[in-house]
Amino acid sequence: MLKHFKHRFALLILLLMIGTILAACNKDDDKELSDPNESTSTDVSETDDGEEDASVDSGPKDGGTIVGAMYSAPAGMFNPIFYEEAYEANILDFTHEGLVTQNEKLEFISSLAEKWEVNDDQTEITFFLKEGVKWHDGEDFTADDVVYTYQAMSDPEYENAGGVRVNYVAPLLGYEAYQSGETDVFEGVVADGDYKVTFKFAEPNVSPLYYASFPIIPEHIFSSISVKDIPEAAESKDPGKVIGTGPFKFTDMIEREQYILERNEDYWQGAPHLDSIVWKVVAQSVMIGLLEKGEIDFVASPGGIAPADHDIVADFGNIEIIEQADFGYQLMGFKLNHRTTADVESGALNPDNWVPNKKLSDPKVRQAIAHAVNRQGLVGSGHGEGLLHGRGQPINSPIAQQMWAYDESSATAYEYDPDKAGQILDDLGYVDVTGDGFREDPEGKEWILNFDYPTGNELRERSAPILQSDLENVGIKVNLRQPAEMSVYVPGLTDDNTDWDLYLIGWSLSSTDPDPAGLWATKAGYNFSRWNSPTSEELMQKAVKAPDAFDQDYRSKVYAEWQKHFSEELPALLLYAQNSLWAYNDRIQGIKILPHSMYQDAHEWWVEDAE
Known part of the structure; x- marks a missing residue:
């Protein structure tokens, strides 16, 4: 999941964040909900009634190491101005x-x-x-x-x-x-x-x-x-040479396995209590076993613990769970345009040179695909149903649900309706000419959508074949390609001078302002769909232009128009917003839970068993 750093949107990741940090990155973004209008709720497991923690009374202790787990290895960029994904943001959140x-x-x-x-x-x-x-x-x-x-x-x-x-x-x-x-x-x-x-x-x-x-x-x-x-x-890349002002220094790593952060003795808010924080790359399938045994101490962004594992982890006597609305969503993106090889090699983002992807250029085709996808089926309604077991919901607007600008009513809700999807495609001339069960394009040519997705997020990995099945159920032939690790996936997603059509990514959104330009402006680096809409550009600029934009009600109305336009143009189908399910061992004290992070003020963290 991409997360931008503190604004994980992300990437990154790239998050892919960005995923990543996004942090995505991410901080991305790597940025899920019951009621978007409610303040953040916290579900934390409790100790037995009557128990008192004497160590809390004695005050923080210095020393000790804690271990965090993330599901994918950082791509390796540890410079805030260039990182892209949330796994990199997991390092940068503590160093910069x-x-x-x-x-x-x-x-x-x-x-x-x-x-x-x-x-x-x-x-x-x-x-x-x-x-x-x-x-x-x-x-x-x-x-x-x-x-x-x-x-x-x-x-x-x-x-x-x-x-x-x-x-x-x-x-x-x-x-x-x-x-x-x-x-x-x-x-x-x-x-x-x-x-x-x-x-x-x-x-x-x-x-x-x-x-x-x-x-x-x-x-x-x-x-x-x-x-x-x-x-x-x-x-920008090597432990010991990445320099920040944060409470911990990035000092060592075994690439793709573990990343070590050590106490910054000269930290301006006072030396951290902990000696070190170690990040380990852990497969999601074994994470809860390691959490129970105490071999890892916390799991947070991106991904957290799997919804299916919530009840199991809640029964662990030593683990606290935080469930709250996440600043983010998972999406299936449509590659509307491809960059030229020359632009990719030069690093240019020049919309004038983009090559339209004719397979997905018609918004009505994208709308048909949206009706073909059973998003509520992915989310489920609890009781073991769906990938999320009901811990999240489908959304239709790409603005964080906690933000004042979020307006679900302005966006088009694409209900699961295979018959409607088929009718739209029929009317557009996408019909099965050869009798093989799959539709050809209006010119009678084979119509196959290439579908790429990354490893690391188990729910996203499991979503891909379900989405393929939903689309093939209405006659859309999908070439579901082998998933790639984020370090390989993100460059392919970014370069997009190839044959990509559909892609999966998760975004952790900024908690600072609802302005969607960082992800959806035409020349935004994270606009992986290469969406080029003058109407979108006009509305996003209008929403931040003074003096009218000093009135929040005015901005809300403009963003409502933008959300309507986005859902009609549909550069991506928003699949769901998953609840954040963070977990940490109760040996850790001093954690401050914010709506968008549990990494704030890490210099105040300490462990009861410090020696």
């Missing part, structure tokens, strides 16, 4: 930080910034940074690091090198001129001394804290490296 973070109400609160001021016309926001913050290598954190991070994401070579976070910099003053190479003067973020930095926007900005919330990377490490070379630099 932004100027601000969020609390349990999703309000922005200080992190590396002490305070901030916004000018009267909302075109500038000035941050006063915390002093005394050190990078992992002992160098001082300063305003120059903030400037460099955003300048690097605005660099002309950034997108060509695989960077996908342009939504954080596109509104900045002078972005287009700097990004195009017309000028070498970066106006968007300006330092005034070591601990004061101002973000300048081309127009009044309705959510400046969102744009200023991205994790910061060290200027003294990367300024001597060309932006195009940063993704392959050891400083």
